[in-house]
Amino acid sequence: MTAPSAPAIDPVTLAVPFFILAIVLEILLARMGKVKAVYEAKDTAASLLMGFGSGIAGLLTGGVVFAASVWIYKYHLFDIPMSAAWAWLAIFLLEDFTYYWFHRLSHERRFWWAAHVNHHTSQHYNLATALRQTWTGGAAGTWALWLPLSLLGFPPAMIAIQKGVSLVYQFWIHTEAVRRMPVWVEALFNTPSHHRVHHARNPRYLDSNYAGILIIWDRMFGTFVPELDEEPCRYGIVKNLGDFNIFRVAFHEWVGIFSDLLTARSLREAFGYLFGAPGWSPDGSRQTSTILKAQWADMQTAEPVKTDPAAAS
Amino acid sequence: MAKDIVTSGLRWVTLDAGHGAVEGRQKSGAASVTLKYIITQLVTLSIVGGIMGLVAWVKIPRATPPLDEAEVKRRLAEDFPQTPLDQIWLALDGAGALAKSGDLALLLFRMGDSYVSRSMAWSNAVQAEAIKGRFWFRFNDFSAPNASLALAPNWTLAVKGETNV
Numbered sequence: 001m002t003a004p005s006a007p008a009i010d011p012v013t014l015a016v017p018f019f020i021l022a023i024v025l026e027i028l029l030a031r032m033g034k035v036k037a038v039y040e041a042k043d044t045a046a047s048l049l050m051g052f053g054s055g056i057a058g059l060l061t062g063g064v065v066f067a068a069s070v071w072i073y074k075y076h077l078f079d080i081p082m083s084a085a086w087a088w089l090a091i092f093l094l095e096d097f098t099y100y101w102f103h104r105l106s107h108e109r110r111f112w113w114a115a116h117v118n119h120h121t122s123q124h125y126n127l128a129t130a131l132r133q134t135w136t137g138g139a140a141g142t143w144a145l146w147l148p149l150s151l152l153g154f155p156p157a158m159i160a161i162q163k164g165v166s167l168v169y170q171f172w173i174h175t176e177a178v179r180r181m182p183v184w185v186e187a188l189f190n191t192p193s194h195h196r197v198h199h200a201r202n203p204r205y206l207d208s209n210y211a212g213i214l215i216i217w218d219r220m221f222g223t224f225v226p227e228l229d230e231e232p233c234r235y236g237i238v239k240n241l242g243d244f245n246i247f248r249v250a251f252h253e254w255v256g257i258f259s260d261l262l263t264a265r266s267l268r269e270a271f272g273y274l275f276g277a278p279g280w281s282p283d284g285s286r287q288t289s290t291i292l293k294a295q296w297a298d299m300q301t302a303e304p305v306k307t308d309p310a311a312a313s
Numbered sequence: 314m315a316k317d318i319v320t321s322g323l324r325w326v327t328l329d330a331g332h333g334a335v336e337g338r339q340k341s342g343a344a345s346v347t348l349k350y351i352i353t354q355l356v357t358l359s360i361v362g363g364i365m366g367l368v369a370w371v372k373i374p375r376a377t378p379p380l381d382e383a384e385v386k387r388r389l390a391e392d393f394p395q396t397p398l399d400q401i402w403l404a405l406d407g408a409g410a411l412a413k414s415g416d417l418a419l420l421l422f423r424m425g426d427s428y429v430s431r432s433m434a435w436s437n438a439v440q441a442e443a444i445k446g447r448f449w450f451r452f453n454d455f456s457a458p459n460a461s462l463a464l465a466p467n468w469t470l471a472v473k474g475e476t477n478v
Contacts, residue, residue: 020360024367031371040374040425041365048361055357123427128364234391240429242422242457252456259455295394 007157011164019171023127026177035177037126042244044128049246050118051131061138068147069156078153088162091154092213095146095162099212102145104223107207113278114253115140121249123236125199130174135250166212170195190215193227200233201240203296206289238279238292253278374426379407389419392430402468409462411438413472420450422460431457439469 030037080087106116115136122129137143149159170190178192185191190211198209208225211218218224227233241248257273260281264270269282279288287295380388382401389398389412399413409422418438421430431452441448447461448468465471 020364023364027364027367027371027373030373038373038375038426039368039371040427041369042425043427044368045361045365048364052354052357052361056354123424236427239431239456240424240427242429242431242452242454242460243424248456255455299394 007160007164009161011161011168015168015171018168019127019131022172026127026175029177037175037177038124039126039128040124043122043124044126046244046246046249047122047128047132050135050249051133053135053246053250054133054137057135058138061143065138065143066156068144069150069159072147072150073153073156076151076153080153080155080158082155082158087154087158091149091158091162092165094149094152094154095159095166096212096214097217098145098149099163099166100210100217100221102142103210103212104221105145106142107210108277109275110253110257110278110280111274112140112142114257115142117237117253117278118249120199120237121241123234123240125174125176125196125233125235127171127174129199130171132249136254169213174199186215188214188216194218194224196233196235197225197227199235201236201238202231202234203289203292204228204231205233206238206293238287238289377408377423377426380404380410380421381407385410385412385421388421388428389430393419393432400472402464402471405463405465409460411462411464411468418450420460420462422462429457429460431460439472 026035026037027039029035030039080090103116106112115134118134119129119132122132134140146159146163150156173190173192173195175192176196180186180193181189181191186193190209190213194209194211194215197205200206205225208223209215209218210223215224241252260273261270264273265282272280272282277288277290279286279291380403382403385401385403386398389396389410393414396414396417396419398419399415401413402411404410409420409428412419412421413435416435417432418435419430419432420438421428423429431450431454433450433452438450441450443449443466444461446463446466448464449459449461451459
């Protein structure tokens with residue numbers, strides 16, 4: 001094995017000063033009324049502390065992830081040089097493709113949603129929200145989705161660098177300060193507008209725009225939803241959390257899964273609670289995003305259109 | 314032969330087996346890495362504290378004017394679509410509301426500059442404990458264990474169509 005197993009540079013570490021400066025700048029510009037941004041003190045504290053805790057949690061599983069990548073790489077199929085431009089283009093596309101499916105899985109199957117949901121728990125959308133990262137992602141095992149890239153022959157260091165680049169890219173799109181990018185950018189890349197939709201809880205916007213860097217995957221696989229000016233994004237999750245406790249942010253869905261498993265009456269039910277869509281229940285009494293979207297669609301087509309169901313009272 | 318591996322900003326040192334002479338260096342290297350890690354975490358926490366202080370100082374949350382009935386209906390309609398409301402009780406401080414919908418109670422309560430909603434059985438809602446001018450509603454839900462609303466002390470007496478609440 002001649003290629004380096006671990007990266008000589010870590011894009012995320014290098015970008016940390018930029019993260020800090022960008023957050024401070026967004027706050028100050030919002031204070032001066034120059035850009036749109038809303039910050040709430042406790043919400044921001046929760047986001048930043050989740051980011052801090054995520055770094056510590058990552059250390060606990062980082063060794064396993066690294067060892068697995070290196071082990072798989074011993075059996076690589078092709079020799080892919082880190083010095084070749086085509087190799088970097090290939091890893092850019094393949095890593096982003098992998099990220100799309102990782103992200104989609106993390107939203108559409110409850111076990112992995114439990115690890116990812118914390119990132120969506122803020123009812124705000126600002127650069128601090130970007131740092132509201134998972135504590136349990138390593139334990140949930142989604143890192144295994146990147147192992148085929150090592151098997152193909154991409155050195156683990158190369159994969160790690162590209163994953164870092166993707167994470168750094170995704171920081172700046174967590175903002176309301178940028179309304180729309182030029183048309184060609186919006187067509188090709190994940191942008192603040194596309195990602196606002198991803199963080200929205202409006203039924204119209206649920207389970208969409210899973211992209212990391214390139215939005216083309218969502219367009220290809222039918223999960224792209226554009227942001228509409230007439231329907232502003234409402235951020236958060238379908239059932240928002242009742243307080244800012246970071247342990248609740250990190251573990252609430254895991255506790256929910258555990259509670260449900262205790263009530264499971266068969267293996268089928270246990271499987272459904274673990275790997276069904278978030279909101280799945282044996283009797284259908286809860287609502288998955290598919291159900292919520294269908295209800296919303298029905299309301300849109302109902303005649304006469306009744307926009308305020310509370311009007312009857 | 315020692316081989317440096319740099320990952321996530323930390324320098325790791327791996328050693329081939331049988332090179333006892335470098336054990337001392339390995340131990341001091343590990344201590345150095347640990348110290349560097351602790352310092353990095355302390356600096357990070359300081360920056361986190363600084364940003365939290367800045368946010369508290371600049372005060373740029375959403376505006377949260379007292380809720381009125383129309384706003385409560387609008388917000389509950391978002392979270393409980395196609396759910397008719399029989400009656401609404403606004404919190405005295407304007408920071409929440411309770412609504413009756415058949416045998417369900419729909420609650421809306423403020424969290425920071427945002428709102429959270431939950432539903433519970435009406436029969437449980439009317440048994441909410443009153444503590445220091447607030448009614449405490451307990452949900453069987455780890456994601457939102459409870460909510461408190463500053464409702465009028467005799468709010469249960471005003472339930473339409475019920476005489477024995």
